[in-house]
Amino acid sequence: MKAIRFDQAGGPEVLKLQDVDLPSPGPGQVRVKHTAIGVNFIDTYQRSGLYPVPLPSGLGLEAAGVVEALGADISELKVGDRVAYAGTLGAYAEANNVPADRLVKLPDGISDEIAAAAMLKGMTAQYLLKRTFPVQRGQTIVFHAAAGGVGLIACQWAKHLGAAVIGTVGSDDKVELARSHGCVHVLNTRTDDWAKRVREITGGQGVPVIYDGIGKETWSRSLDCLAVRGMMVSFGNASGAVPTFEPGILSAKGSLYLTRPTLFHYTRTREELQQTADDLFAVIASGAVKIAINQRLKLADARAAHEALHSRATTGATVLLP
Numbered sequence: 001m002k003a004i005r006f007d008q009a010g011g012p013e014v015l016k017l018q019d020v021d022l023p024s025p026g027p028g029q030v031r032v033k034h035t036a037i038g039v040n041f042i043d044t045y046q047r048s049g050l051y052p053v054p055l056p057s058g059l060g061l062e063a064a065g066v067v068e069a070l071g072a073d074i075s076e077l078k079v080g081d082r083v084a085y086a087g088t089l090g091a092y093a094e095a096n097n098v099p100a101d102r103l104v105k106l107p108d109g110i111s112d113e114i115a116a117a118a119m120l121k122g123m124t125a126q127y128l129l130k131r132t133f134p135v136q137r138g139q140t141i142v143f144h145a146a147a148g149g150v151g152l153i154a155c156q157w158a159k160h161l162g163a164a165v166i167g168t169v170g171s172d173d174k175v176e177l178a179r180s181h182g183c184v185h186v187l188n189t190r191t192d193d194w195a196k197r198v199r200e201i202t203g204g205q206g207v208p209v210i211y212d213g214i215g216k217e218t219w220s221r222s223l224d225c226l227a228v229r230g231m232m233v234s235f236g237n238a239s240g241a242v243p244t245f246e247p248g249i250l251s252a253k254g255s256l257y258l259t260r261p262t263l264f265h266y267t268r269t270r271e272e273l274q275q276t277a278d279d280l281f282a283v284i285a286s287g288a289v290k291i292a293i294n295q296r297l298k299l300a301d302a303r304a305a306h307e308a309l310h311s312r313a314t315t316g317a318t319v320l321l322p
């Protein structure tokens, strides 16, 4: 089969389309023939070495498709089932062997492309808004990179939960998109004094929670947006890793809470995974959250997909088609 592989960490140019042999699925595994593959910012961290993976390696954590072959001891799935996953390395390929207990069956109303675009990003929005800091009706919150993959889903979902969302974007041409996906206020991180604006919008109080997937460039000013005893949810590092800091800063800025969560700790058990996916599929089926697939590329063009993510040119989700 064709698969994107890399044998050294580096820029997008290390990604190469290769012919590889996929072994038969082992015990407890299922071979999924991919129909659509999700691209996520975390893929760039694994490629660059920020999150090291043993090399040489495949890449990609999210895909949808059809069960093609079963390993030993599989009872819940059969050949032909439509499934998706988020969290098994090697998704940038025509097929992948995935542990059966990490696969979710797709309901009829969820297309393969939507599943590939939403499993990782949408389950992330689910746990951030409902479990890391359960957003309450009437709260004003800040969500960075509001026009991005996680951002467009999370802003719609937070609005659906009754929050007033202040979203940030990196260019004026993303403002309307963020607004039409749930944001009441949209601030441009490159031109607005956005932490000051958040204070103004909240009458000087600050917000009870800020969701920050940008990292290095926003970390310090994000803390300035928080109300006393507010929570900083640092869930990503699109601009680079958050610098080391003195815990005393959290006390100085208002007895703040800090968490650095990851999806994989919120979908650890089979039950958590299924409940998170069910909640996501329900909010999509209801129409409250629409999945914007704004970039579709061929699997062979994974390098271009990464270049686009780095250039901050993308909005919503990017899907690779095998």
Ligand SMILES: NC(=O)c1ccc[n+]([C@@H]2O[C@H](COP(=O)([O-])OP(=O)(O)OC[C@H]3O[C@@H](n4cnc5c(N)ncnc54)[C@H](OP(=O)(O)O)[C@@H]3O)[C@@H](O)[C@H]2O)c1
Residues within 6 Å of the ligand: 039, 040, 041, 042, 120, 121, 124, 145, 146, 147, 148, 149, 150, 151, 168, 169, 170, 171, 174, 189, 213, 214, 217, 235, 236, 237, 238, 239, 240, 261, 262, 263, 264, 309, 310, 311, 312, 313, 314, 315, 316
């Ligand atoms: N912890 C978890 O469980 C988890 C799970 C999924 C994703 N994440 C994190 O969530 C964030 C969003 O992921 P995503 O896949 O949906 O990506 P994305 O939001 O579609 O893309 C990242 C966005 O970050 C913004 N950005 C700001 N500074 C940047 C810089 N220097 N370089 C590149 N982008 C920059 C850009 O938007 P603007 O130009 O509009 O600012 C860019 O579009 C990432 O940090 C990712 O690692 C975390």
